[in-house]
Amino acid sequence: NAGVTQTPKFQVLKTGQSMTLQCAQDMNHEYMSWYRQDPGMGLRLIHYSVGAGITDQGEVPNGYNVSRSTTEDFPLRLLSAAPSQTSVYFCATGTGGFEQYFGPGTRLTVT
Amino acid sequence: AQSVTQLDSQVPVFEEAPVELRCNYSSSVSVYLFWYVQYPNQGLQLLLKYLSGSTLVESINGFEAEFNKSQTSFHLRKPSVHISDTAEYFCAVSDRGSEKLVFGKGTKLTVNP
Numbered sequence: 001n002a003g004v005t006q007t008p009k010f011q012v013l014k015t016g017q018s019m020t021l022q023c024a025q026d027m028n029h030e031y032m033s034w035y036r037q038d039p040g041m042g043l044r045l046i047h048y049s050v051g052a053g054i055t056d057q058g059e060v061p062n063g064y065n066v067s068r069s070t071t072e073d074f075p076l077r078l079l080s081a082a083p084s085q086t087s088v089y090f091c092a093t094g095t096g097g098f099e100q101y102f103g104p105g106t107r108l109t110v111t
Numbered sequence: 112a113q114s115v116t117q118l119d120s121q122v123p124v125f126e127e128a129p130v131e132l133r134c135n136y137s138s139s140v141s142v143y144l145f146w147y148v149q150y151p152n153q154g155l156q157l158l159l160k161y162l163s164g165s166t167l168v169e170s171i172n173g174f175e176a177e178f179n180k181s182q183t184s185f186h187l188r189k190p191s192v193h194i195s196d197t198a199e200y201f202c203a204v205s206d207r208g209s210e211k212l213v214f215g216k217g218t219k220l221t222v223n224p
Contacts, residue, residue, distance in 0.1 A: 031210040033210070040120065042117075042214040042216040043155075043214040045211060045212070045213075048210070048211065050210065090154060092212075097143060098143070098160070099145075099157055100212060102147075102155040104154045105154050
């Protein structure tokens, strides 16, 4: 039981490049979400999904796209990376609002 | 919209001293409250949660938090800290029936020998 996995662990991008951060879960949770963590800012919600085919925006969605074709996977796409997107990204899953389970994170640097 | 205020960004304490990490949230409607802990270079782990029932909740490693509805607070306490408690602690809230978590900005607890 892997729980929540994220790949890659580290990534360096140049400004303007695109990439996809992967998130997968084997807990059969309907809810999945993406957060970014910046020093002194806590975690801020980027996008979330309440089930396959359903996604919605969080607090800081600009510059990011998501889709949810399966229960297990919830990739986050950076369309044209900017230095302001340098951050640590966490994927989380949950059900019923009672608890969320976080992945180990992806540390992204945009130069 | 919900907001969470963690009043202290950094809390240094000596080993075996008591500690309180403060958390206030904005709305008094029915909420779920959480404390998460993040050890250096790791993801977030749930420390404890309040969903309903007793307003005092405890974790397996000696932390406790009390839900105070009138003061909209959920402060985290430990009577005697260890070096291994050094970490960043995040308070979070969700409205009942919603999966969306709103986090505070975190409190870095440093336990010194």
